[in-house]
Amino acid sequence: MRSTPLFSGVIYILLGCLFTFIAIQNIQREETWGFFTYFLIIIATFDLGTGLRMVGQHFKLKNKMKK
Structure with a gap:
């Protein structure tokens, strides 16, 4: 199954937010x-x-x- 760049991008952004949250907690x-x-x-x-x-x-x- 191939994932779209949008789905992969959202996953990466969520992981980035998670790592930032963990760093702040640390x-x-x-x-x-x-x-x-x-x-x-x-x-x-x-x-x-x-x-x-x-x-x-x-x-x-x-x-x-589209074009």
């Missing part, structure tokens, strides 16, 4: 920015960027198919 619990917090923020950044790129790709393909 900062509040430990009250410091450790390696694990930076790692979570980097993963969240990649996930959000990929998700936004895939959603944009979906709409580009949709507009191309």
